[in-house]
Amino acid sequence: MTVNSADEQFVEALQNVLPSSAFRPVEPRYLEEPRGRWFGKAGIVVAPDRVEDVATVVRCAFGAQVPVMPYSGGTGLVGGQVMPDGPAPVLLSLERMNKIRATYPDENTIVAEAGVILSDLHEASRSVDRLFPLSIAAKGSARLGGLLSTNAGGVNVLRYGNARDLCLGLEAVLPDGQIWHGLKRLRKDNMGYDLRNLLIGAEGTLGVITAATLKLNPRPAHEGTALMVVPDPAAALKLLAMAQAHVGEGISGFELMARTGLEFLAQTMPEQRQPFEVMPEWFVLIDLGLAQGLDPAQALEKLFVQAMEQGLVSDGVIAQSEAQRQVFWDLRENIPEGNKRIGSISSHDISVPMGAIPDFILTAKQRLAEIGTFRINCFGHLGDGNLHFNVFPPKGESREAYRGVRDHVQRAVHDLVHEMQGSVSAEHGIGRLKVPDLERYEDPVKLQAMRTIKSALDPKGIMNPGAVLRDVPAP
Amino acid sequence: MTVNSADEQFVEALQNVLPSSAFRPVEPRYLEEPRGRWFGKAGIVVAPDRVEDVATVVRCAFGAQVPVMPYSGGTGLVGGQVMPDGPAPVLLSLERMNKIRATYPDENTIVAEAGVILSDLHEASRSVDRLFPLSIAAKGSARLGGLLSTNAGGVNVLRYGNARDLCLGLEAVLPDGQIWHGLKRLRKDNMGYDLRNLLIGAEGTLGVITAATLKLNPRPAHEGTALMVVPDPAAALKLLAMAQAHVGEGISGFELMARTGLEFLAQTMPEQRQPFEVMPEWFVLIDLGLAQGLDPAQALEKLFVQAMEQGLVSDGVIAQSEAQRQVFWDLRENIPEGNKRIGSISSHDISVPMGAIPDFILTAKQRLAEIGTFRINCFGHLGDGNLHFNVFPPKGESREAYRGVRDHVQRAVHDLVHEMQGSVSAEHGIGRLKVPDLERYEDPVKLQAMRTIKSALDPKGIMNPGAVLRDVPAP
The missing domain is CATH 3.30.70.2190 (Alpha-Beta Plaits)
Incomplete structure (x- = not known):
């Protein structure tokens, strides 16, 4: 599918339909990502403050076949938030969709917009004596939309689940620019297919999440x-x-x-x-x-x-x-x-069945020893079977000298994870970094179903093209 | 889309590729449902005992464009398991896919086939000192495939979640007869779109679940x-x-x-x-x-x-x-x-936001009083905001006399649920009974997305046609 750059004509068209407050300069902060592996591009940055304007942006992009790069806190570790190749997208920042719409402490729910920063969500929950348990190291800058779009994990999954387990309802703009009003506050709702969980974890490739109803918990005494x-x-x-x-x-x-x-x-x-x-x-x-x-x-x-x-x-x-x-x-x-600060050669966000963890750590070290001498920092969420298995050069040596073995190291670790029926993306998602891994390791029938869903829901291929899936057939 | 009956020629074709042990007589028990509102039909009943044979059945049906009626325990309350209209389907019973494939007490997981009866799953979990918490009144006959396909709820949702919250992985046959091998045992896995949750709750309209990895819990002391x-x-x-x-x-x-x-x-x-x-x-x-x-x-x-x-x-x-x-x-x-045994005029499986429950019960009774004199039995899972609000004739009168007001009663209750931002199917699903409710009350953008997904994944419309959605456009 061909898509077009967000060129002057497109920018003008947006200027005619959006308030001027929605426009932002194309600053580097929108185009960088934490690991410095990519630098994105953007024809224009817009930051609407209401869902109707988000819908307008997507509708215009749909009409002009211009790619849309949904942008949340920018803290993702797999490059899902930067578009380095192809036509320049409209970068759609959710930063001004940052309202807590309502809190219902008696129901243990809160309704928040996609641009709310995680630590603000913690604070809003605490202010009504409740706990929003999702917590990650980047909580001071990560925003809700990105947390849901990547199904973020973090340190409390063992008890409270991943991001998807904490979400009761969504408001989202689908790829044709229509608004799905799905902000239900229900613990039980069996009204048809689970569109909510389809958008959660889709990394902005099936639509833009603009708000969510979240579960709160009583604060432990x-x-x-x-x-x-x-x-x-x-x-x-x-x-x-x-x-x-x-x-x-x-x-x-x-x-x-x-x-x-x-x-x-x-x-x-x-x-x-x-x-x-x-x-x-x-x-x-x-x-x-x-x-x-x-x-x-x-x-x-x-x-x-x-x-x-x-x-x-x-x-x-x-x-x-x-x-x-x-x-x-x-x-x-x-x-x-x-x-x-040390600088890893390769870092791996993996999970294996709980019982296989000791064997995995031992065997991974053995296999890497066959490649060379490394320092390994293995840590993480043991209760979830999720380890960050990061590989570093020996003390005193720089990662640059090891660039040549990076792919080899990664392949060795990921192949082992796959042998052990694990996942090579436990909590960070696919983004752009792990597209080849997804293709290599994921079940081919599931992959085909994913492509079918993507091309049906986003027939013009405008939503975050190149993330998660590439080579999606036209419908 | 036109589909064809499972006629003699189709039956012969199946007889050539399936073991004779897979065939069952077309007995009434496959065609009845607990509320007695429908009587289904079937050109043939097959009960394969391995996923490859399930795939063969679906592949043959896909080729011949014959509808497939996946059949689990038959305890569903919304007619999702009977096909009374249109061409006679192949009824695909999972009753012989009834093995516990593996238990992993140290990991708190179990892998079970779709035909395992819920109480057997309870027993298998108990035998390794673990708890599989999903529990419903029909536990002695409901089978796992149906429980997942309808995202069953029950009495332990408050603590442990719905069926979808208890499932870590699936094996399923998709509408073209391909097998998705997705029996992962991982608590965290962000490898692409959430196909698992899409199949869970789809009531057999997007594929046939053949096995699942389920979460177990420690037994409370x-x-x-x-x-x-x-x-x-x-x-x-x-x-x-x-x-x-x-x-x-x-x-x-x-x-x-x-x-x-x-x-x-x-x-x-x-x-x-x-x-x-x-x-x-x-x-x-x-x-x-x-x-x-x-x-x-x-x-x-x-x-x-x-x-x-x-x-x-x-x-x-x-x-x-x-x-x-x-x-x-x-x-x-x-x-x-x-x-x-009393015989309801109309029964309602509804949920509303927790805080709205008292108001709902009061207002629903008031609105029904405007229609006539009824007895109401309102009970259920308060902790989930899920009530069974069932309406009965006054003592001594029969439900038959009230058949004329049934639709009126149901409309009054469901309209109120909708006004209160609730769900008119909290845990029973849509089946055939609630298709008009889904169309009336669900967000139109979500409905359209559901139709798009259905026609993309099941382009010939063979999977449980008429359940959940009707009038699905050809892709």
Whole structure:
């Protein structure tokens, strides 16, 4: 399908139908992405502040067959938010669609626009004594529309689910510019096909999400956090099962970390307090949020004692204050920044069936050892089977020298994930980075169904072309 | 689109490619449905025991343009499982695809075929000390494929979600007869569009689910159940919020019931023990499942005392044994049977935003009073905003006499649900019964997107034609 650049004529047409407040200069910030692998282009940047104007933009683009690049917080890690090739798109920023439309604390729901920043959503929920549990390191700049479009994960998935599990309803503009009014606030609604989950995770290729009804949760009455040293990932899994038997759904986070992560922090962020005198090979962060009448510190201590008896842990520290809890979490959340400062050769956002995790870590290291000498920082959301398995050059060497083996490293890790029935994109999505992986590893029948759906719903191929799918046949 | 009957020639073609064990006589049980509103037809009944044979059936049907009626447990309440009009379909029963393929208790997952009966799935989960929480009254005959295809709800949705929330992966045969191998066991997987959720709830109109990977849960260490008398539904909602503050996610069920339900049971099932000396106007069943170290009876008592102080409850009884717990649940689960024996004029499976429930119940009764004199049995899953609002003739009169007002009654209830931003199919689906409701109440842009998807994925219109959508345009 051919698409056209957002040229002067198209810009003029938009100027005739949108308020002047909707236009933004084409600044570099709209065209960059955090990993610096691509630089996008845009014929024009528009930032409407109401869904009707979003619809107008898409309708115009549909008419002129101009590509639309929906733009949310710009924090995505797979290049889904930049269009480096082909005709220059209209970049449709949701930044001014940033209202909380309504909160319903009695119902545990909130209705928010796509441009609301995640930390603002946290704040709005807290102000009515509720919790919006989705949380990722980029929470200060990531916006709701992007979080839903990529089905974001983060640190609370174990307890509360991924972005899609937290969404009850959507308002969205479909590729022909029509508005779907689907902001239902219902826990149960079996009225036909699940269009909501189709748009969630479609990375802007099937339409633009403009607002959502989200589930809130009661705030746990008491929270508590511990770091516990485990001999290996297998013990960490057993510790998780033990913790689940102790406190049921009360586990909000269960994060695995490794010595490499601490070393990287010591090297690049020395201001980060180190929790252990001797850096352990493996340790976990356990976060509990319990209801009235339960004491998380007590529960963590009981867990620690029992785990000690069974040889699952050898050391541990339980946060004694909210400030210390924050220090533990900062440690976890600074690990990606430490990685960035060291500079990875290749980073992998993978998941495997829970039981396969220890075997995966061992075998992946063996296979990489056959390619060369690397440092590996493996950490992540153990309770979800989701690891960030990132590969770095040996100390003192630069990633540049390893550019030549990057593809080889990635292929080795991804092939292993696939052998183990895992996913090579657990929570970051496909974007542009993983299009070849999707084609290589995803079931061909599913891929064909995806292409059929894409070409039917977006017959002119204007929505974020090149992301997720390429070579989509004309309908 | 024209489709052809499964005629002699088609049957012969199937006989050439399927083992003889796959053929079943066309017995009435395949053609009936529980509410007796339709009687289906079938040119042939086949019951393959492996996915390859299911695919063969669909491929043959695709080639010959013969409709396929996927048949699971046959317990659906909206006629999605019977095809009374048009060419006789091939009825594709999943009853022999009834194997548990694997259980992974350490991962909390199970892989089961579509023909597994729900109670067998419960048993298989229990045998590895896990819980598969989906539960409905028809659990002894409903099968997994139908439960997923209708996104079944039931009594544990408040805590564990609907069927779609319990499914991690699918194996399915798409309308062209290709097999999608998607039985992943991952909690996080962002590899492209969410085909899984598109098939779940599509009622067999987009393909045939043949197997699924399901989430299991740890079994709560301690369970407890109470019945509490509330002055009205508004108090019941406040009681729910209070219970959530007390025990967090520990509430497995929160069911509202009314005096009419008890009266119907007294009349039609006198063997059912009545829990109260004086039948209360409204009462709730609260079911708790708590982790180690917590005592549900104690928690319920504490809740009862505090609720009493605030005037939210006036009487209550806490189950003192597992047997008494079962009596309370039997009461709840026998209410649909009581309704059936009385014979409703019209029954409604609706949901509204939680906060609107008291107003809905009041206003619905007022509007019906304008139409005539009725008995109303309103009960259901209060914690999900999902009520079964069933309308009966006055005592001593038969439903037959009221056939003339049935549509009027239904329209009044459904219009009100729609005004309150609710759903006229909360958990039963659309089937054939609610096609006009879907067309009347669902957002037109969503409806159009559904038609586009249907005609793209099922271009010959062979999958359960007439269910969910009618008048689907040719692609």
